[in-house]
Amino acid sequence: MDPSSYQAREIYRLTNYFFITAAAILLIVCVLTILFLFKYRERPGYKEQGGPANSKMAEAAIVGVPLVLVLVFFVLTVQAMRNIEQPTAGRTPDIIVTGHQWWWQAAYPQVQVTAANEIHLPVGRKLLIQLNSADVIHDWWVPQLGNKMDLVPGRNNFIWLTVDKPGIYEGACSEFCGQQHAWMRIKVFADPPDEYALWLKGQQAQPMATPASAEGAHLFQQLTCGKCHRIAGITNGSAGPDLTHLASRTTLLAGMLPNESNSLKQWLTHPKKIKPGAYMPDFHLDTTSINILTEYLKQLQ
Ligand SMILES: [Cu+2]
Numbered sequence: 001m002d003p004s005s006y007q008a009r010e011i012y013r014l015t016n017y018f019f020i021t022a023a024a025i026l027l028i029v030c031v032l033t034i035l036f037l038f039k040y041r042e043r044p045g046y047k048e049q050g051g052p053a054n055s056k057m058a059e060a061a062i063v064g065v066p067l068v069l070v071l072v073f074f075v076l077t078v079q080a081m082r083n084i085e086q087p088t089a090g091r092t093p094d095i096i097v098t099g100h101q102w103w104w105q106a107a108y109p110q111v112q113v114t115a116a117n118e119i120h121l122p123v124g125r126k127l128l129i130q131l132n133s134a135d136v137i138h139d140w141w142v143p144q145l146g147n148k149m150d151l152v153p154g155r156n157n158f159i160w161l162t163v164d165k166p167g168i169y170e171g172a173c174s175e176f177c178g179q180q181h182a183w184m185r186i187k188v189f190a191d192p193p194d195e196y197a198l199w200l201k202g203q204q205a206q207p208m209a210t211p212a213s214a215e216g217a218h219l220f221q222q223l224t225c226g227k228c229h230r231i232a233g234i235t236n237g238s239a240g241p242d243l244t245h246l247a248s249r250t251t252l253l254a255g256m257l258p259n260e261s262n263s264l265k266q267w268l269t270h271p272k273k274i275k276p277g278a279y280m281p282d283f284h285l286d287t288t289s290i291n292i293l294t295e296y297l298k299q300l301q
Helices: 006-039 056-084 193-204 211-222 261-269 287-298
Strands: 095-100 103-108 113-116 118-122 127-133 138-140 149-151 157-161 167-172 185-191
Touching: 006 056, 006 157, 095 118, 095 138, 095 149, 103 118, 113 118, 113 193, 118 193, 127 149, 149 157, 185 193, 211 287, 261 287
Parallel strands: 095 127, 118 185
Antiparallel strands: 095 103, 103 113, 127 157, 138 149, 167 185
């Protein structure tokens, strides 16, 4: 109930109109019920008054008032829909979000950036977000930022989004999509324009190549991690989250664990114990390899 985008505000306003009207109707019905219970109760000297009064006025009101209400709300709803869902033809989306079991990919086609799970966007700009699915139906919902929208295999769905307050907004996949559905959280970072530009610059850069990272990169390739994960300049897989700038994220595995050495080690030791059903194989790695990989992944700023 704390809308932070133009679209969420529109929905919030409409919800309020519905809520206030519904509350008023409930109040009228309750008051009349109680009133009539007293007024028409059976008491000494009470006489049956025959059938219901045949009032044209009452009949007109019973039909007319709901009809007017429905019409008013129809118009208000269509207005809100028109303000939120505008035509998308001919516009390159600002972000393409792809749902996977059980993580999110965020591609920025206008600037050649790919990120995963944590989605950064600039405050104050009207963005077109395209929603796709790589496997089953997922659903995008960040309540403070507006409407829900399904991600359907083979279809392009869209939402418009104009976030007007900087902040971190939490959401979750809202269409049951398998075993780890509950750990398919969304984290949207709405950055002021200068911070966003800085983030973009960081994401466009190649990760630093230090001597220590050479060993890690080698092991990463040797173990075939790169068949599923992209690290810009090294590997190009796409079945798992892009790891090029993994260390710049605050959480791992779609919001499941904080992004720190211990979490990485736990994940690399037994992915399927952390996230049962996850589509990353258990490599039965020894401690040395896990340490090398963890050090390497931590450098991917
Ligand atoms: Cu999902």
